[in-house]
Amino acid sequence: MDRPQTNLAELTAAELEAAVAALGAPAFHGRQILTWMYARGVTRFADMTDLPAALRARLADCCTIATPALDSRQTSSDGTTKFLLRLADGRQIEAVYIPDTPAQTFCISTQVGCAMACAFCLTGKMGLVRHLTAGEIAGQVRVLAHETGLAAATFNIVLMGMGEPLHNYDATMKALGILADSRGLGLHPKRVTLSTVGLLPAIEKLATEPLMPNLAISLHATTDEARSALVPINKRYDLTALLDACRRFPVSRRARITFEYVMLAGVNDSRDDARRLVRLLHGIRGKVNLLPLNEAPGIPFRRPDEARVDAFARVLAEHGVRVSVRKSRGRDIRAACGQLIVEGGRKSPGQRLADQLHSSRA
Numbered sequence: 603m604d605r606p607q608t609n610l611a612e613l614t615a616a617e618l619e620a621a622v623a624a625l626g627a628p629a630f631h632g633r634q635i636l637t638w639m640y641a642r643g644v645t646r647f648a649d650m651t652d653l654p655a656a657l658r659a660r661l662a663d664c665c666t667i668a669t670p671a672l673d674s675r676q677t678s679s680d681g682t683t684k685f686l687l688r689l690a691d692g693r694q695i696e697a698v699y700i701p702d703t704p705a706q707t708f709c710i711s712t713q714v715g716c717a718m719a720c721a722f723c724l725t726g727k728m729g730l731v732r733h734l735t736a737g738e739i740a741g742q743v744r745v746l747a748h749e750t751g752l753a754a755a756t757f758n759i760v761l762m763g764m765g766e767p768l769h770n771y772d773a774t775m776k777a778l779g780i781l782a783d784s785r786g787l788g789l790h791p792k793r794v795t796l797s798t799v800g801l802l803p804a805i806e807k808l809a810t811e812p813l814m815p816n817l818a819i820s821l822h823a824t825t826d827e828a829r830s831a832l833v834p835i836n837k838r839y840d841l842t843a844l845l846d847a848c849r850r851f852p853v854s855r856r857a858r859i860t861f862e863y864v865m866l867a868g869v870n871d872s873r874d875d876a877r878r879l880v881r882l883l884h885g886i887r888g889k890v891n892l893l894p895l896n897e898a899p900g901i902p903f904r905r906p907d908e909a910r911v912d913a914f915a916r917v918l919a920e921h922g923v924r925v926s927v928r929k930s931r932g933r934d935i936r937a938a939c940g941q942l943i944v945e946g947g948r949k950s951p952g953q954r955l956a957d958q959l960h961s962s963r964a
C-alpha cells in the first residue's frame with residue numbers, strides 16, 4: 603500500500619520548517635525548499651542541490667510537491683495567454699497571463715466552478731464543484747511565473763478567474779501568505795487585487811488582515827432589484843450594506859476600491875444608472891471599471907455600443923468619479939475576462955476545454 607505523502611505545496615515557510623525538522627533535519631532547509639519551489643520553479647527534490655543528499659532522498663520518499671500540470675496554452679494576437687491547468691484530481695482550471703505594459707498580470711482562479719450564480723456567468727451555471735487548496739491557488743502563480751519567465755520580475759495578480767475568492771477565504775489568504783514570502787516570489791499584497799461579489803462578513807474579516815490585498819467589488823447594478831437579478835447574493839447583502847462596508851474598509855492613502863461594472867445593453871447602461879452610481883459611491887475612495895460585456899453563447903445579454911458606454915463614462919467623470927473602460931484582452935482565444943470556463947470542472951480524460959464563457963470579468 604502507498605504511504606501517504608506530505609504535499610509541501612500546501613505549506614507556508616514555517617510549516618515547511620516544521621516538516622523538515624520532523625524528518626530530523628535543520629529547520630532552515632524548509633526555507634530553502636520554498637526558494638526552490640517558488641523563486642526557481644524547481645519541484646524535483648533531486649535538483650535541490652543545496653540540500654544534503656540524505657535529506658533529498660528522505661523527502662523524495664515521503665513528500666511530494668503537487669504542481670498544476672500544463673494541459674495547454676493559447677496565445678492571443680495581443681499576447682494574452684490562457685493556460686489550461688490540470689489539478690492532482692484531474693479537474694481543470696484556467697489562469698491567464700495579460701501582458702499589459704508596464705504591469706504584467708496573472709488572472710488566477712480560486713474555485714472549480716462557483717456557487718454565486720451570477721446571471722451573466724456560465725461558471726455560475728456550473729455551480730461549485732470544489733474549492734481550490736492554498737497550494738493550488740499559489741501553484742497557478744508558480745506555474746505562470748515560470749512559464750512566462752517573470753518569476754524574478756514584478757507582476758500583479760488578480761483573483762478574478764473562476765470562483766469567488768471570499769467563499770474560499772482561508773485557502774485564498776494562506777496562498778497570498780505563501781506568495782508574499784520574500785524567499786519565494788515576494789508578491790507584495792498591494793500587487794494583488796481580490797474581486798468579490800460582496801460577501802460582507804468576509805469583507806469585514808479581510809479588513810483586519812495583515813496581508814490585505816486591494817479590493818474590487820463586482821457591483822454591476824445600481825438598484826437592489828436589478829442587482830439581485832444579476833448577482834443573487836445581493837438578496838442577502840444589499841447595496842446599502844455592501845457600500846457601507848466599503849466605506850469602512852481601510853483603504854490606504856494612494857489606493858482605491860475598484861467597482862467593476864459589467865455593461866449589459868438595455869439592462870444597466872442608462873444615464874440614470876450612471877447618475878445613481880455616482881450617488882451610491884459618494885464618500886468612498888473608489889474608481890469604476892466599466893466592462894462592456896464579452897458576448898457569448900449561453901449568456902442572455904448583449905454588449906452595449908461604444909456610444910452608450912462613452913455616455914455612461916462621461917456622466918461618471920463629470921461628477922468626479924474616476925472611471926476607466928476596460929480594454930478586452932484575448933477575446934480571440936476566449937481568455938478575455940468572463941470567458942473562462944472548463945467544462946463542468948469534471949475529471950477530464952484529456953483537454954476538454956468547453957469553449958463557452960463565464961462571467962463578469964469582461
Ligand code: SF4
Nearest residue numbers: 716718719720723726
Ligand atoms: S461572476 Fe464571478 S462570482 Fe459570479 S458566478 Fe461567475 S465566477 Fe462566480
